[in-house]
Amino acid sequence: MHRVHAMPFGAECLEKGVRFSLWAPSATSVTVCLDGAEQAMIHEADGWHHLVCPGIAAGALYRYRIDGETLIPDPASRFQPEDVDGPSMVVDPCAFAWSDAEWNGRPWEETVVYEAHVGTATPEGTFAALAAKLGHLRELGVTALELLPLADFPGDRSWGYDGVLHFAPDHAYGTPEDLKRLIDEAHRHEIMVFLDVVYNHFGPAGNYLANYAATFFTERHETLWGAGINFDGETSSVVRDFFVHNALYWLEEYHFDGLRFDAVHAIADDSRKHVIAELAERIRAGLAGRPVHLILENNANQARWLERDETGAPRLHTAQWNDDIHHAWHRLLTDETDGYYADYDDPIGHLGRCLAEGFAYQGEISAHDGVARGEPSGHLPPSAFIAFLQNHDQIGNRAFGERIGALAPPAKLALARAGFLLAPQIPMLFMGEEWEASAPFQYFVDFADDELSHAVREGRQREFAGFGAFGGSVDKPVPDPTSPQTLEQSRLDWSEAVRPPHAEILRETRDLLRLRQIAVLPLTKSRYLGARRQRPTPDTLDIGWNFEAGSMRFVAHFGDGETRLPIGAGEVSLWSSPGVEIGDEIRLPSWTGAMMVARR
Known part of the structure; x- marks a missing residue:
């Protein structure tokens, strides 16, 4: 079985060659550079440039040259074997033979999420190595593997949130075929696979779009990362299509079972229909009849995106990461009050409201930033909310990346573990949490630009200066995010899982998830x-x-x-x-x- 997503962008393999398509409204001329030769593309209406090159096949490397000068990779590249500044590779999606034709996903209520960063989940840090751990996940009781972003990012080390080529799985983890094998094998183990996608910004290095598609961005909306993406101005229809096709591409061509949309509160869009709504509508229409699960990260706690229809099915998005549950549990377990934990001054009361009604903040004003946050959520089912004691953000955004096991007493943590794994909300574990892994998860990047690397190092140190509970200390410098060692010490040590006390915690986690399957699911499915x-x-x-x-x-x-x-x-x-x-x-x-x- 073969899978391909047809789209107007990028390189498409034809019977006798390859069709190249680039939207470059700011460019006067564009050429395709192949094997040292250049061919002019046909400049058509609305900024599109097209060319069909006979005799070209999968494996060919190509770039675009803009106005006779700048060489750029394809923004819809399917693979970047030489990183974000190198040539793009023509990939034929039909070259991979899928074996999961009978797979049609799993009902949402069965979901137990395992969030993993491919580069640190195993010693090898590859798709292939992670595939070898699927038997462990199935035995544990995990039903969904959620991967941190894979869009090609600068260098070999990243959390993935600074990706710039949204259609290319990063070369540091393997090839597109390696990723497809991981998903195919997961489905054989009856495990769904979700992908974290970032549609609110591009990374700070390797993004060439502004050179030839200036209206892809807009100064009308500023973000933490610079100019906002143009979702609501002139030519925004092409920009919106770029991200809609990206979502459909991962779901169709790679057969992912769902997507997690990063920080949608940071997507500025004044359109009559927000791009987050359009994404969900077009995904559900395009993949009708197939269970596809759409997950939000949304600090604004907007219950509107999680509404159900008369049958109980999600109208738009399936669920949201519920930071309120995490923050309430965390303050209860650690007594930390820095930053946003100051908002949870009654953690027992906040936890109770989360468990019964969804969000703790449903319109109340945050003491932390003085902003009203949230909408009423008590009418939504528990399955509209994903509960967790830790995730990549809540660990990695600490100065030293400590996990909750290093911060909370074992007896208190055991109560919290059972409380969130057996409650009717959808539970999520962060990789290694099942055995209380000792490895931290620290922030790491790999920028070639020395000035940018210096800015990241200095910014990280300043960010935590004066913090108490988050671990900042003038006597102990924050780990250098640009050092390879920071990634290395964040890798899981799987040998821990069979040694005490980790083996006992693994057994406890497995037993709790077995109880969930046997006794909780029959209730939550009704x-x-x-x-x-x-x-x-x-x-x-x-x-x-x-x-x-x-x-x-x-x-x-x-x-x-x-x-x-x-x-x-x-x-x-x-x-x-x-x-x-x-x-x-x-x-x-x-x-x-x-x-x-x-x-x-």
Whole structure:
């Protein structure tokens, strides 16, 4: 079986050659450079340049020359074997034979996400090496592998959020065929694969678009990374199509099962229809009948994007990373108050609201930045929210990249682990979290420009100067993000997983996910009927969720001493902390909890 996404951009393999297409409205002339020879492209209306070159086949290297001067890679390049400044390679998508013709994805409620950075998830840091870990993920209970961005970035080291060539999986991890094999193999293991895509900015090096397509960007919208992408001005229809085709390309040609849209709150768009809505609509229309899961990162907590139809299916986006859940758990576990953790001054109350209603902030003003944030979300099902105790941001944006296991006492962390893995929200683990990996996840880049590298190093050091809980210290410099060593010390050590105490934590995580599959899924797959939250004491939570097939209840005591709670009709214990006694009532010692279920 072969898969290809047809698009107006880039190089397309034809029966007797290759068609090259480039949108370059700022250019007077464009030539294609192939094997040392140049051929003029036909300049057509609306800034398009086309050329069909007979006798050219997959594997050919090419560049475009703009106005007789600047050589550029193809912005829709399918592969950059020599990095972002090198030539693009013609790729024939039909050359790869897929074996997953019977695969049609999985229902969203079955999702257990495992977020991974390809370059540090294994010692080798490749697609092929990650494919060898799929058996571990399946045995663990993971049903979805989410990859940090793959769009080609400068150098060999990056988180992926400074990508500049959106259609080319980065050469540092392998070839396009290697990525397809990873996805094909994941589907054989019944694991979905999601991709993190960045449509709010381009990286600071290797982006040539402004040289020949100036209106791709606009000064009307400023972002943290410079001029905004032109989603709402003149010629914006082509810009919007570029990103819509990019999303469809990954979903069709690579058979990804879903996308995670990075920082959509940073996408400025004054159009009548926001590009985030258009993306979802066109994806759902183009892939109708196939389960495709669309995930948001959105600090604005806009529930509007997560609405369901009368059948309970997502109208636009499937779910959102719920930072509020993370922040509440984190403050409870660590007592940190720096930065945005200052907003969670009642972490028990905020956690309770998250578990029962989705967002903690549903229009309230943030004490951290003074901005009102969020929309009412209590009408949405728990599956509209992804819960986690850590992710690449929450670890890597600390000065030293410490994981939660280095910051929280084991007993407290055990309660939080069970609380988020068994709750009806969609759980997400960060690579290595299943065994409480000791490796940090630190910020790293690989810019050839010395001035840019210096600016990154100095900026990172300034960012954390004076921070307390985040780990800044004048006596201990922040790891150099431009040093290869920073990536190396962020790699997982898989041998830990079989040694104590990591082996015990791995077993616990696996057991919790098995309980989730056996006892939680039958409830969450049925119709959601609502939730309730109570706070019997200032240090105690009592959260209940009702489904057509039954109910769930999470009770936890975060204070000193013990508290006692009544048992509901028909409730039985699914899980409880060591020391909890369940008889005629539930007796909860300090920092313990229980998950109860009742079936109809």
